[in-house]
Amino acid sequence: CMDSIQVTLVQSFPDLSITTNQTPASCSITPDGNINVQATGGSGNFLYSSNGTTYQGNNSFTVADGTYNIYVKDGNGCKDSLLSVLVPKINSVVVDAEPDTFICEGTSYKINATTNAPSVNWFPTTGLTNTNSLTPTANPANTILYYITATLGSCTRMDSVKLNIWPAPVAEAGDNIDICYGISAQLNGSGGIEYQWSPDPTFISSRDISNPIVKPSATSIYYLHVKDIHGCRSLQTDAVTVKVTPSVKIFAGNDTIVAMNQPLQLHATETNNSGVTQWEWSAATYLNNPLIASPIATFPSPVVTAPYDYVYMVKGTTPAGCQGTDYIKIKVYQGPEIYVASGFTPNGDGKNDFLVPVPVGIKDLKYFRVFNRWGQMIFDTKDPGRGWDGRIRGIDQQTGVFIWIAEGIDYTGKLVTRKGASTLIR
Template sequence: LTATRESYINNPVFTWKYNGVTVGTGNPYNLPGGLTAATAGKYTCTVTEGTLTSEEAVVNVMFTDPPAPTIDGKLHYCLNEQFEQITINGTDPKWYYIPSGGSPLPVAPTINTSSPNSLTYYVTQTVNGCESSERTLVNFTAARKPAVPIVTTPVYYCEEAPADQLYAFGDNLKWYYSPVSTIHTETAPTPNTSKLQSLEYFVTQTVNGCESDRNKIDVVVTFKPNGLILANKKELCANEELTLGYYGSADPTSQYNWILPDKGTTIMNGGFDQGPLVIRLDTPGQFQVKLRVGNTGCLSDEYTQNISVKPLPYANISAKSDACVDQDILIASDNYTKGLRSFDWDFDGGLISHEATGQGAHGVYWATAGTKNIKVTVEDKGCTSVTTETVTVHPKPDATITAQNYKEGDVICASDSLKVSVGVIEPNAAYKWSPERFFDSYSNDAVTYARVDFDSRIYVEVEDIYGCTNKDSMMVTTKPCCEMSFPTAFTPNGDSRNDLFRPITVGNRQVKTFRIVNRYGQAVFETANAHTGWDGTMNGKPADIGTYFYLISFNCGNETINQSGEVILVR
């Protein structure tokens, strides 16, 4: 969308709104994603210059997309069948080879049915000059005789058992009793199970008037096995193994379908024959193990064995998940099976600072960092369980003080800034430097500056995210100094390195004036804040390279110091 402004508006600011909500500025405004149903609606635009804003210009953007047409008629043909045009339920249909893009076909498509064939087309409709963006898929086929219907074979029945009708998956099924007979029925037959025997049935399907070849279903009528389940125990503890077996008339080649408890069952060995089958039951309660045996497809009755699983005693471990080297934590069991009297603890090398009986709480600490596996073993009514909990023991954070260009025994100027930090900075750790008077408002930074006014020891305390603490100190020796240090050259090239000319060490001195002049005596920079520094420009333009002269006046103690020198500007 493009807005046109009056020619007298020199600095226009355009504001676009969609349905009353600001959506963009600038001119023109591009609809996000192009023109769609989601971007259609009322758009307004105003132009602002200074404090004046125009009335809104309004445009309503409309989007029309008719639905794809529907079709009626025959799409699928047998070989050599006469083709019939389908009916398009829509206005001004257009045919395409592809689902989007491309050019429409000049005539409605057909299919040659003299050989197997499949053709895919797409059709649209046009309403009020708008062609539907969606296209209806039209798939013509000319096929050979359909495949045989899908059947399950062989089908097994027990002798004298009621039989169900046979079943096949297909269209317009026809059933035969021989592979060549022309007599058929459309009702699925029901086999006779009055005696042991084998039977054959045949079935076809008809698709679009074409009948398939015949598919055979074998039916077997056989005897029903009997038996029972053998178990080495009928009562056990949770997580204990149970051995099962079968005794009965079925032989080892029969099919054995073991039905095990749904909850907490793990097969340890076997499970596909008459046994032995070894399982583990993890969930307490009353359960049933069931077995059904198949003899050539004839299933036995369902055999059942009742099993009682006793619960394991429970004792949790309550402890912090994170600890520090040489720091006590409390370990206890505060949720356990009622009546437990014996708790056998293993603290994985932990040292006991104060000991309690039974469930605790026990005071434990570790001298080394790492992952510690705490265990407690309890026993109740012949069943034993072990609970494990992990504690991660973290080393103390590094609190070793390091100072830039300084070590204990060196001497610095009183009130000079000393950059200090710890050896290894811990992410998200808390730092506390003292005495606070030396650190202004930066006593909580990992890397900071100390302004030491007299001989003193500085301290740091570190606490990491796990609550582990450490501390260190450093002696800083000072002397009075009334001279500022300056670089001999600087390079104001915008690389953020040596871009400003200013005192290297300012300390706590109050600068009265800091002035820089060129070789002609012209002042190119002047300030009362030595931290600001000269950026190498004169009247907003880069100054010439060469030698410049500085003069600085500052208070040091109770006297005023005047200092001068030279600096070379290099680019």
Template sequence: MHKALCLLLLVLSLHVMAYGQTPYILNGDAVQRTCNCYILTPDAGFKSGTVWNKNKINLLQSFDYVFDVNLGCRTTGADGIGFILQTKGTNLGASGQGIGFKGIAPSLGVIIDTYQNLDENDPAYDHLAIQVNGITDHSSPENLTGTIEVLPNTSNIKDCKWHIFRIKWDAARQLLEVSVDGQLRLSATKDLVNDVFGADPMVYWGFAGSTGGEINEQQFCAALRPQLRFDHQQLFCEGTPVVFGDDSQSFGTITHWFWDFDDGTTYTQAQPPPHLFPPGQYDVKLVIEDNSGCISDTLQQRVAVDTYPIADFTADLLCVGRTIQLRDASAVTTGTVQKWQWELGNGATATTQHPQTVYDRPDNYTVNLTVTTPGGCSNSASKILPAYPIPEVSAQGNNVCLGLPVNFTANNLTPQVSIRDWLWRLDDTTTSGIQNPTHTYPNGGTYHTRLYAISEDGCASDSAYADISIIDLKLDAGPDTLVAVLQPLQLQSVSNGATQFQWEPATGLSDSHIANPVAILQKDQQFRLTVMSPEGCIQKDSLLVRVYKGPAFYVPTAFSPNGDGTNDFFRAIAAGIPKLDYFRVWNRWGQELFYTTSLTRSWDGTYQGIPQPIDTYIWVISGKDYTGRQHVQKGTLTLIR
């Protein structure tokens, strides 16, 4: 490390010497910014600058020059820069729309024009052109190639960014090629020596730039770009050396390399030997120096070296025909698992971390998982997993009358598969874990019962269902009632599905075997009704018919509305009077407190929700009996609390 530090200090000292011994001559507003970089124009109006290499080059020999150019940050700025070959000297240049090229002849200029001058037939976009003899009008014969966008589909190159500007001359083929950011943009075949420079092959080369009313800081650098040749497909695994190479670009010749592998080791040649890293992450750095003594910026490349993963997985119980979830359980000490490759043993493959699949027959299946880290480190795990058959079951249950038990039956349709557990859900919150349960339902209706079974291997069957009916005739013989002596009374029983009826006793009935006979009675009678459904379900109910002499109203003389459930309401009993005209109650001051025309309504001892005091109240009731005769009665009532 001490040796590497000494080398770096030596390189820096050479850099300082080279900075003051530039091979370029600067004119106008041009200034040197760093060892290999120059500002052609400041961010000001009507400025110009040229930078000429003091050494001529021979056009009978090929060259391949790589530069970095920056056209500024003002998107509306101007005017542009140009790479120029000329024979006139090293003190040339001009401001404004000529970009420092205008008027220089003989010459060749590769022009990056960033302002539209209509008098020179400029397009609206920032453009590239190859011109000769100081003529910048694009419609002139001196425009060898026409114009093109500097970058494809980019109208404005004034983006504050550095772009690679490459000029390549093939002397044998007399071919000039211009590339920007690695893309060939223009080419021209021309005998430059004879057609442009009058048979003189020795020319000066350099850059010129200018501004006018619109402004921009415009720069170029003699390219000095460190670049790793780095195969991202190689393995980055513990114990495997990593191979690096140098693909740096430089205007001049690269003379020194400084590699720092971020693990305490360095190297000072273009091609370092394969390097063995311990597992971890490393920032590999490369700095280069060219023959002019200029030192590049530092290139940094992140390298992650992984350990080999330990592949593992778990799986649900394999039941034939069921969707099975497999779960990756792999681990890695350094790095992460990035890729999963499953071979599921049934012909299917998967690349997700936790795949699902279905096995269609009982068998032993070999499942293989290969996991890979981002560095390409792989490991595999294989397991043999048995797939078990699932049982098939059926469910049965009988329809019964309400109150009787239902006998359920579960059948194993796959006797070769042993059943470990049975589970019934009987559709009324009741469950059972026996094969053939019995259950009595508290209410009638249809119940959708469900059954499934679990085999000895742990595989659950599909559900089987049995719909059973609990027959409830919902018999109601009718409410207790009262009637006048010999007044015909239509009995009103209600039932659901009953087809046979038996009233007992049959005394006074028009027919004791129908649902709704007519009764004519002379005394109180308790009737019992028995009904039967076609399924043989029997239900019973009764009603009491009280017989009064009448027709007449029977009204109590007192009541106690205190909420104790006894005698809380004041009501009238209408014997033989089916229709009520009114029933009214007043207090002693003649204020009406209660009114109804209904035989079923009663007074609760309140008025407008306010309990009335203990006192004597007056009532009147009126109605018509079943013969149409009017009956009116009145009296007093005592309210007790």
């Protein structure tokens, strides 16, 4: 069986409705944001909840920033909700890492950041002296972007600064240089627009140019630093060596005498090991080869005009072009012969004080002997550079005639014997 009855339902209270007002949170660690809930409709006696489980009679919630769901229940247990109520945060942190900048490779830079926050942190840490300072010193090897995070309570804010690295210039001091003693050299640097050479003592021009002039007295090394258009300085010096060849000192040999047509072996030497490799004699007359150190000279006749000498200059040259010269005088006589003066004056004036043999074309003087008028030998020598001083046993002899005899072997191997008389004059 079935029956029915019509019932009329009457809504005793209006629908429950929720609105909210939010107060933003600050940077405080302690939550200080607020949600104030207004409920209308329903039966009154409202209870409020921010999680749908725990209800309270107070319609105000102190919360941190975030999104919340709000629930309201009236006295009859009727419920309503308002979802995704946003409590914002006012971030009062201000931070400025300063503008991007350029620095030179190998240099440091002090960053000057500003903030109202009590603490900061930098990242990455590469090349920084202090990652928790507003003014750390940075020394990066390459271009880098640094980030700073400033923290005030629960608030943070980030900024960045880019340090662009200008590569350091490379100093080029130029090729090594060889010079002769007493000659200046010009250095040739490159790699920058400003130059600084060292050390100082041998520069004879400004050291702050690319091509200064130096005049070292001995082999020296010079070092160069440069700066480029950005003011960046080279990280390392470059060096150039100026090799100084010592003063070339040449010895052409002692002045000498020679017989006509007697081959005379000349022999030039350098006395300070400068490294001479080229020789030149001038004039080349009567020399078999003027471009060697030891040519052979053969003279067909003596010089008949003053100063009665053949004079030769020899020049020695090193691979660096350094030169030295010396001279030799050669008297040419008829010979082979042994010449002795017809008189001498042993008075100590330095002129004709000795009776000496002058062997011309004689390769070996066997003896030179002096005798008095009674035939007694009063002087004997084999040294052609030694002569009689006019004394016997240290006693000066008076004016008189003395006999001499000399014998030697000439350059062809023949025996040459000569004798004569010379007058001692007081």
